[in-house]
Amino acid sequence: MAWDWEFTINEVLPQLMEVVYITISATLVAYLVAMVWGLVLAFARRSQFRPLSVAAYWFVQFIRTTPPLVQLFFIFYVLPRYGIALTPFVAGVLGLGIHYSTFLSEVYRAGIESVPKGQWEAATALNFSPVQKWKTIILPQAIRPVIPVMGNYLIVMFKETPILSAITLVELLGKAQIIGSETFRYVEPITLVGIFFLIMSYGASLLFQRLEMRLDLSKK
Amino acid sequence: MVPIDVIAHIFDRLLPGAAVTVQLTVLSAILAFFLSFLGGFGRLSKFRIIRFVSAFLVEFFRGTSLLVQLFWLYFALPLLGLELPTGLVGILALGINYGAYGSEVVRSAILSIPQGQTEAGIALNMTPGQRMRLIILPQAFRTMLPSFGNLLIELLKGTALVSLITIPDMTFEAKSMRTNAEEYTLQIFGILLILYFIIGYPLSLLTRWAERRFSVGRS
Numbered sequence: 001m002a003w004d005w006e007f008t009i010n011e012v013l014p015q016l017m018e019v020v021y022i023t024i025s026a027t028l029v030a031y032l033v034a035m036v037w038g039l040v041l042a043f044a045r046r047s048q049f050r051p052l053s054v055a056a057y058w059f060v061q062f063i064r065t066t067p068p069l070v071q072l073f074f075i076f077y078v079l080p081r082y083g084i085a086l087t088p089f090v091a092g093v094l095g096l097g098i099h100y101s102t103f104l105s106e107v108y109r110a111g112i113e114s115v116p117k118g119q120w121e122a123a124t125a126l127n128f129s130p131v132q133k134w135k136t137i138i139l140p141q142a143i144r145p146v147i148p149v150m151g152n153y154l155i156v157m158f159k160e161t162p163i164l165s166a167i168t169l170v171e172l173l174g175k176a177q178i179i180g181s182e183t184f185r186y187v188e189p190i191t192l193v194g195i196f197f198l199i200m201s202y203g204a205s206l207l208f209q210r211l212e213m214r215l216d217l218s219k220k
Numbered sequence: 221m222v223p224i225d226v227i228a229h230i231f232d233r234l235l236p237g238a239a240v241t242v243q244l245t246v247l248s249a250i251l252a253f254f255l256s257f258l259g260g261f262g263r264l265s266k267f268r269i270i271r272f273v274s275a276f277l278v279e280f281f282r283g284t285s286l287l288v289q290l291f292w293l294y295f296a297l298p299l300l301g302l303e304l305p306t307g308l309v310g311i312l313a314l315g316i317n318y319g320a321y322g323s324e325v326v327r328s329a330i331l332s333i334p335q336g337q338t339e340a341g342i343a344l345n346m347t348p349g350q351r352m353r354l355i356i357l358p359q360a361f362r363t364m365l366p367s368f369g370n371l372l373i374e375l376l377k378g379t380a381l382v383s384l385i386t387i388p389d390m391t392f393e394a395k396s397m398r399t400n401a402e403e404y405t406l407q408i409f410g411i412l413l414i415l416y417f418i419i420g421y422p423l424s425l426l427t428r429w430a431e432r433r434f435s436v437g438r439s
Contacts, residue, residue, distance in 0.1 A: 061421065061424070062413075062417055064373075064424075065373055065376075065377070065416065065417055065420035065421055065423075065424055066377065066413045066416040066417055066420065067376075067377040067378070067379075067380035067381075067391070067416060068377065069380040069381060069383075069384075069391065070380055070391055070394075070409065070412055070413055070416065071413070073391075073394075073395070073409055074409045074410075074413065077398065077405050077409065078405050078406045078409055078410075081402075081403075081405055081406065159283075159285040159286075160285075162285050162287040162288055163287055163381065165287075166384055173285075173287060173288055173291065176291075177291070177295075180295055185299070186291075186295035186296045186299055187296040187299050187300060190288065190291050190292045190295060190296045191292065191296065193288050194284040194285070194288045194289070194292060195284075197283060197284050197285045197288060198279075198280060198283035198284045201282075201283045201285075202279060202283050
């Protein structure tokens, strides 16, 4: 079965273009969930209140060593039994977001710990309130050096979105499967999806490299 | 409350799947390990063409997403005339994908060895092969271990995807069990997650141990 260009350009490509926005918006919303929940986890882990920091530790350990696919199944199939029915999109961004929040929380932690002790002491010496201290001194310095790693996780999450097709979200791979089962031609749709992911993730990584140089992160 | 025998029954049903998961992890890890070195050395080759080809392959397999690769091998390849056994498809996709990530680990670890070590090898009149085998690799290997550990955990998590191409791993068994016993969905997926954690957590402890052990005396 040879590659059929007419089928590819006239049928597969337009149908895939229709759902590109789902893949991209799922990535961005899941990333937002991961950034916010990751920060919560990072603070919980640093908490003086021990039960909270221990709970955050085990939450992070458990979520990051178990497969995101199974976590998605859990959210998508278990929660509705207890009255919380989520659409595939919401379940998907929650699942992916929570999974990667555990990685981002470690990234934040590394960033926070990289702020020199003198900076904390200076904040105390200047009688800054905790909110002032974090907002004006610690976080600006903690986030800058971890920007490249954060960018990398955005690309990782983008490449992970095809698993959302397993909870019936019709994103790129889900659409490719539908086209395949309707026409019995799987080669063109799945190949196109692969090429799309390659171009997007490679392009994004080049973009982040340039951004990294622009920010000149080696400079203190 | 759930009767204890329900949980025991779920365990019983999931254990054969767990064996498949472990087998898949081990076999694809072995493949990924070899490919990591092949790719890593390829990207450091003297010859431009080998460097270019390996860089292209590594970017290709890292960039196209694991599940898309699995589906391509499972759905598309047979239509092009090559039908592989499903188990082999799983091992190949996982091994190649994580091998591509591993090759970056190998490459950066080798590059992290100070130039002086190579120069010392030259001064001692060692051949390039001897330098790599006796001087560079033993040092680089320790830097690779923690990253390999993390990749192994990622690989273990990645094996769950093969359930989507009908390989009867733990996740596949759990999903098919659920279709006949929806009232126990929570227990089935809960136990499934715990089983993954039981396999994965020791790996993560080992990785952290290696990280501490091999960073002694290094800044």
